Amino acid sequence: MVAVPAGRREVVVVGASAGGVEALRTVARSLPADFPAAVLVVMHLSPGARSALPLILDRAGPLPAYAAEHGAPLRPGVIHVAPPDHHLLIDDGSLVLTRGPTENGHRPAINVTFRSAAVTAGPKAIGVILSGTLDDGSVGLRSIVDRGGLAVVQDPADALYASMPENALALVNPECVLPAAEIGPALDKLVRRRAEDADAPQPSAALLLEDRIARDGVRxxxxxxxxxxxxxxxxxxxxxxxxxxxxxxxxxxxxIGHAWSVEALLGAHDTEFERALWTALRSLDEKTALARRLRQDSERRNHGMLANRYATTARECAEAAETLRKFLFSLAAEQEPESQAPL
Incomplete structure (x- = not known):
């Protein structure tokens, strides 16, 4: 196990989402075997899936990579990967896994791990934002910088999905903005730079509150x-x-403790709105089918006026359903995926 020199940066937390696997693999490949800090990796994962990400990163470069385990020691020169459906935090040199409230709809959430590093490591933490959609990680990265830590952001032009890097750059002034291939060597230089604890600002009340919620749930x-x-x-x-x-x-x-940024909240309401439209489309299709059946029953009974009324209802519902269907298909064509297959 690599020893951490006194006063040096000791924790590197890395967050990625859509398009992040290749970026993570590239960063892991470029880290040296004697990297003197612990690395924590958080990527948005489906809660019910097993993750192959530790194996992918273990094979990518010289540092060993493992799925994080609750209570395990935080080890320098090791990549600790957040497992599905668990937040990954740090406490007194150990890893902590919790099932605290989701943040921006995610567990694990990048902000949770970044805030934990800000609270526990302060100026000895480095946060890294890689490819992804929306803005998870931006506020957590700001927390690290506010506590005297450093920020590194993947160049948006190099990221498969630029939203996460762009949102991070809008909120923090990073130490460097680099392509994924150059982040590993840059981190190796940064972790060997001495960190000054004396000048580190104390955690804010809001930071401590949100960190505690992720650790303990809501008291x-x-x-x-x-x-x-x-x-x-x-x-x-x-x-x-x-x-x-x-x-x-x-x-x-x-x-309850669920956390949302304004951008993620807007996206969630977009999803809710679309779900409501699909429900309305199903109701219109069913109403059309029922009205046509009632029209046929009325015609067999020679109830002409009733049959005409049901025919009008069926026609109006079918026309409304067709309009709604075209709108929903146009929405689907415009949307890009916000995540990739479970790892």
Whole structure:
């Protein structure tokens, strides 16, 4: 096991989403065998799937990669990969796995691991954002920088999906912006640079609150509207509870603890809206079929006026369904995938 020199950067946390496998593989390939810091990797994964990501990264480069286990030591020179359906955190030199509330609809969530590194490692942490959609990781990366740590972001032009790097760059001033192939050598230089603990700002109350929620879930009275947690007027897509603003504007939590950024919240409501439209389309198709059946029954009974009324209903419903169907198909054609196959 590689020893961490006193006062040096000791934790590197890496977040990726859509398009991130190749970027992660490239970074792992370029890290040296004597890399003196622990590496934590978080990638959005389907909760019910087994992940091959540890094996992929283990084969990619000289550093061993393992699925993180609760209570295992945080080891320098090792890549610790967050497993599906668990948040990955750090506590007193050990790995912590929790099933705390989802963030932006994800568990594991990048922000959770980044905030944990900010709280526990402070200026000795380095956060890395790679390819992905939406903005998970941006606020967590800002937390690391606010605590005196460093930020590294994949060049959006080099990322398969540029949204995560672009959102991170809009929120932080990183140490460097690089193609994935150059991130490993840059990290090797940065972790060997001395970190000054004395000048590190203390964690904010909002940072400590969100870190505790991810660790412990919501205790009684943890997320209650008040001067520091004003109601937002929005509802949580996960549980329909009221959302409150946490920290800076554009960050929300419900009483249960589900967390949303404004961009992820918009995307979730888009999904909810589309689901409602598909439900409406199904109802229109069924109403059309029922009206046609009733028209046929009325014609057999020589109820002409009733048959005409059902025929009108069937025609109107069919026309509305066709309009709605075309709109939904146009939406599907415009959408790009937000994640890739489970790993």
């Amino acid at each position: 009684l009275g943890a997320v209650v509207p008040g001067p520091d947690l004003p109601p937002s007027g929005y509802t949580c897509p996960d549980c329909r509870g009221a959302l409150m603003e946490v920290g800076s504007a554009g960050r929300y939590r419900c009483r």
